[in-house]
Amino acid sequence: MKARYQYRFYPTDQQKSDLARLFGCVRVVWNDALAICKKSQKTPKSGELQKLVITQAKKTEERKWLSEVSVVPLQQSVADLGTAYKNFFDSCNGRRKGRKVRPPRFKKRTNKQSARLTQRGFSIQGDGVYLAKIGVVKPIWSRELPSDPSSVTIIKDCAHNYFLSFVVDIEPIHIDVKNQSIGIDLGIKTFAVMSDGSEVHSPDYSRLD
Incomplete structure (x- = not known):
């Protein structure tokens, strides 16, 4: 069973600058991929989109600055877009229960910012967490993680607070x-x-x- 454990952290001024660059790159990759999907008759696969909006985009003058951040959250941004489209189509076809899911939308700079890293992009080092091309941040460990996290999402909310949201496996609660x-x-x-x-x-x- 998957669960999220969230902790606040306070980045240094340099880390705030690096995180702002990361959030911007993740947002641009999402928007570029979404623009391609909207123009396509059939939604391209995640691997195809990654080649277009990351690998090939880095070779252009307009998007060469994508190389300044870790490729892991960029790849996850495209993967998350694929998941968002799947949830939307499943909702339209009745395969997904519950409230109707809206189609993916373009991300704006004024909204909450986030970037997701898999285990290739982060590691827990003592009481700190290493984030690729960001450095070590020190979250406030209000509770212990029950297991090794499979991913972490870096979040900056509208009030400019920073959080790390870990996805972990937990034992399900059995009820008589x-x-x-x-x-x-x-x-x-x-x-x-x-x-x-x-x-x-x-x-x-x-x-x-």
Whole structure:
């Protein structure tokens, strides 16, 4: 079972600059890939899009600065776009239950910024986390990670707060479905009698000083 564990961190001024560059590159790659998809009669596969908006784009004067950041979050941005399209199509065809999913939209600089890294792009080093081409950041470990994370998403919210959101495997919680509810009968002598026969006695206030 997958779960997210999120922690706040405070980057240095240099790391803020590097993260701003990373967020911008991830946003541009997403938007470039989305523009191609909108012009195509059939949505291209993730591998094809990565070649167009990352590998080939780096060779152009207009997009050569994509080489300044790790390729891992750029690849994940294209992969996430593919997932977004799949969820949209599944929602339209009824294969995805729940609320209708809207089609992917272009990302804006004013919105929340994020970049996702797989295990190739980060590692936990003591009380710090190394992020490729960013360096080591020190999150506030409010709780322990239950297992090794498979990915981490770097987030900057609209209030300019920074977070690391890890995806980890956890053990599912098993619930005894045989007895999900219980009846309670409130009384005077006995405070409460449960439907399973157990009793809760009233407190004896006469012993209080």
